[in-house]
Amino acid sequence: xxxxxxxxxxxxxxxxxxxxxxxxxxxxxxxxxxxxxxxxxxxxxxxxxxxxxxxxxxxxxxxxxxxxxxxxxxxxxxxx
Numbered sequence: 001x002x003x004x005x006x007x008x009x010x011x012x013x014x015x016x017x018x019x020x021x022x023x024x025x026x027x028x029x030x031x032x033x034x035x036x037x038x039x040x041x042x043x044x045x046x047x048x049x050x051x052x053x054x055x056x057x058x059x060x061x062x063x064x065x066x067x068x069x070x071x072x073x074x075x076x077x078x079x080x
Contacts, residue, residue, distance in 0.1 A: 051080050 013022055019039065020026040029038050053061035061080070068074040 049076070049079075051076070 016023055017026045020029070029036065054064045055062040063077065065077075068077075
């Protein structure tokens with residue numbers, strides 16, 4: 001099996017104005033979006049998925065898993 005490539009680290013922007021996530025966000029707010037509210041609300045959301053366990057009895061679920069291939073697969077079982 002081929003070895004996975006290492007994850008590329010996202011480059012960090014420097015000199016971002018306080019309260020903004022990026023220079024681009026700041027430029028938009030200082031320019032064409034100057035009349036818009038900035039970071040005033042939080043919008044909750046849920047990503048709905050389904051899960052089909054390999055075995056089930058009463059309220060016990062069993063997954064016959066030999067290996068977790070990636071973080072997404074591993075984290076699915078934490079949510080369940």
